[in-house]
Amino acid sequence: MLYLYRVCNLKRVLTSKLHMKYQDDNFYIERVLNGDSSSYAALVSKHKNLVFSIALKVLNNREDAEEIAQDAFVKAYHSLKSFEKKSKFSTWLYRIVYNAAISRTRKRVLDTTPMDNYVINNYSEEDMRPGVDEVDKNEQQVLLGKAMKNLSDEDNLLITLFYHGSNSIEEISSITGLSASNVKVRLHRIRKKLYDDMKTMMEHRLN
Numbered sequence: 037m038l039y040l041y042r043v044c045n046l047k048r049v050l051t052s053k054l055h056m057k058y059q060d061d062n063f064y065i066e067r068v069l070n071g072d073s074s075s076y077a078a079l080v081s082k083h084k085n086l087v088f089s090i091a092l093k094v095l096n097n098r099e100d101a102e103e104i105a106q107d108a109f110v111k112a113y114h115s116l117k118s119f120e121k122k123s124k125f126s127t128w129l130y131r132i133v134y135n136a137a138i139s140r141t142r143k144r145v146l147d148t149t150p151m152d153n154y155v156i157n158n159y160s161e162e163d164m165r166p167g168v169d170e171v172d173k174n175e176q177q178v179l180l181g182k183a184m185k186n187l188s189d190e191d192n193l194l195i196t197l198f199y200h201g202s203n204s205i206e207e208i209s210s211i212t213g214l215s216a217s218n219v220k221v222r223l224h225r226i227r228k229k230l231y232d233d234m235k236t237m238m239e240h241r242l243n
Contacts, residue, residue: 058078058081058082059078061079061082061124061125061126062121062125064076064078064079065079065116065119065125068113068116069116069117076113076116079125080109083126083129084105084109086126086130086196086197086200086201087105087108087109087129087130087133088101088102088105089196089200090130090133090134090137090193090196090197091104091105091108091133091136091137093189093190093192093193093196094134094137094138094140094141094189094193095137095140095141096189100140101137104133104136104137104140105133107136108129108132108133108136109129111132111136112128112129112132115132123207123210124207126201126203127203127207127210127211130197130201130203130211131210131211134211134212176234179234179237179238180230180234182233182237183229183230183233183234183237184230186229186233187226187229187230191222191226191229193212194208194212194219194222194223194226195223195226195227195230197211197212198223205219205220205223
């Protein structure tokens, strides 16, 4: 572990504010597997924000989340030869950090929710949008930020994986262990809650 920290300067990379244009993950993976250990720093820098976000939303403690994030990157580094590229590297990595965070809490935080076809088939996302789309994009972002603070940690994690991590339903299912149908239902309900909360804040502002 200490060797990896020296080679990749993991803590420095995790706290760096530098932005760069990244290659595809497999580019760096191949370089690492071919002996260029320093290329792993690019993978750390590329995925550090969402890895930390996943850990923080599960653990709700910054120090624990930082430790879990570092441990997850170390574990991924040592297991890189076993990565078969059947899924995206990010999905594989997020699964590692998610499992590590769950192990730290010693319980699963994402409970299963029964499939509710009525909700999916009879309440479209378009029904939620009227009113919210009437304000400009900047104000929408402010309202959305406030609405997300009202979500549970579990729901916040799912919506973060879906939108900020650009993960598919199937990838989120692989990361969290929830069924794909369960993920779909929960994301739908989360979006509905976000729109409802945003509309309520708008109404209070006008009254």
